Amino acid sequence: MALERLDKILSGTGRWSRREVxxxxxxxxxxxxxxxVARPEDKFDRxxxxxxxxxxxxxxxxxxxxxLHKPGGVLSATEDPKQPTVLDLLPPHLRxxxxxPVGRLDKDTEGLLLLTNDGPLGxxxxxxKKHVDKVYFVRVEGRLDQEDRRAFRTGMVLGDGxxxxxxxxxVLEPPDTGxxxxxxxxYHQVKRMLASRGKPVTYLKRLSMGPLRLxxxxxxxxxxxxxxxxxxxxxxxx
Numbered sequence: 139m140a141l142e143r144l145d146k147i148l149s150g151t152g153r154w155s156r157r158e159v160x161x162x163x164x165x166x167x168x169x170x171x172x173x174x175v176a177r178p179e180d181k182f183d184r185x186x187x188x189x190x191x192x193x194x195x196x197x198x199x200x201x202x203x204x205x206l207h208k209p210g211g212v213l214s215a216t217e218d219p220k221q222p223t224v225l226d227l228l229p230p231h232l233r234x235x236x237x238x239p240v241g242r243l244d245k246d247t248e249g250l251l252l253l254t255n256d257g258p259l260g261x262x263x264x265x266x267k268k269h270v271d272k273v274y275f276v277r278v279e280g281r282l283d284q285e286d287r288r289a290f291r292t293g294m295v296l297g298d299g300x301x302x303x304x305x306x307x308x309v310l311e312p313p314d315t316g317x318x319x320x321x322x323x324x325y326h327q328v329k330r331m332l333a334s335r336g337k338p339v340t341y342l343k344r345l346s347m348g349p350l351r352l353x354x355x356x357x358x359x360x361x362x363x364x365x366x367x368x369x370x371x372x373x374x375x376x
Contacts, residue, residue, distance in 0.1 A: 141181035144168070147189070147198045152234035167192050201256040202235055203369055204228075205350065208251040209358035214242035224251060227359055240264065241272070241323055241347060249274070249344030250352040253361070262375055263348060269303075269321040270348040270375065274328055277341040281313040286335050290318070296334050300324060305331070317345075348375060 145159040154162065160178045162168050168175045169190045170182055182189075184198040208214065208224055215223045216238055225233050236255040240263050243251055254260060263270055290307040306319035318328050329339045345352050349371035356362065364372070 140183065142184055143179050143181055144170070144175055144189075145178040147182065147184050148191070148196065150200070150235065151196060151198065152231040153196075162191060201259075202232070202237060202254060203256065203364040203372070204232070204237070204253040204361050205353060205356065205364055205368070206239075206251045206253055206361040207352060207356040207358050208243050208248055208344075210246045210248050212359075213245055214239045214251060221245075224253065227361065228253075243344060244326065244329075244342070247342045247344065248358060249342075250347055250350060251344070252347065252350060252364075259372060259375075263372075264323065268375065271346070272320050272323065272344060272348075273346040274318045274320070275315070275341075275343045275345055276318050276328060276332065276339055277315050278332055278337040278339055279314070280337040282307065282309045282316045282337065283313070284309070286332075286337070289335060290331065294331055294334060296330055300330070302327065302331060348372070 144163070145156045148154055148159045148162075148168070149156045156178070159168075163175050163178045166174050170180075170187050172188070184200060187198065189196045189198050206224060206227065211222070212227065213221050213223045216225055217223060224239055225237060228237070237253045238255070238260065240252040240254060240260040243249065252263070262268060287307045287309060290305045293304040294302045296302065302324070303320075303322050305321065306317075308317040310316050320327060324330075328342060332339050350364075350368060353362065
């Protein structure tokens with residue numbers, strides 16, 4: 139059982155600075171397991187203690203995991219001086235806890251994006267040797283066909299020499315739409331693969347990443363914490 143200082147736990151939520159935590163404790167506004175906390179340096183097991191500020195429960199967990207339905211026109215970045223980023227879609231306190239997007243989506247691409255401050259998990263999800271499947275809905279100029287499907291399955295070599303791992307392409311109706319499953323994440327890969335087939339992408343949306351599937355209830359720009367079940371599925375990838 140690892141014990142940590144209360145001011146570290148509460149400031150780690152992004153809602154208060156350590157100075158503000160000190161003032162909250164001094165005013166008797168913080169409780170741990172129902173008892174008023176006496177000092178900000180008192181230590182607790184963040185995974186086991188029930189913390190409350192002004193009677194409101196506070197999630198003191200070390201890491202944060204959010205599912206975001208990324209809209210088009212927003213950068214998959216933590217900051218940019220000129221353009222909005224995915225962190226700008228979050229409330230202020232969540233912008234201060236070190237969240238980053240796991241696996242970037244192009245500016246004009248929509249869909250599932252995981253935001254977390256769990257660096258080791260992010261690394262494992264993106265590690266090439268893990269081959270975490272990513273599924274995209276795609277719309278192209280022209281018509282997708284079985285020749286395209288075979289080309290994806292064989293493993294394509296693009297004009298610039300990039301070798302792509304075998305991938306899946308399911309042709310849908312109408313035939314200018316399909317589902318693409320990748321086991322890697324090269325730069326603009328879906329767009330480049332389909333462009334090499336003479337069928338430029340006009341719309342792209344990520345539907346899933348490993349065990350995570352985009353919640354159909356999330357509108358573009360909306361987000362929610364991962365459920366316990368979703369987090370357990372991600373833990374199995376470690």
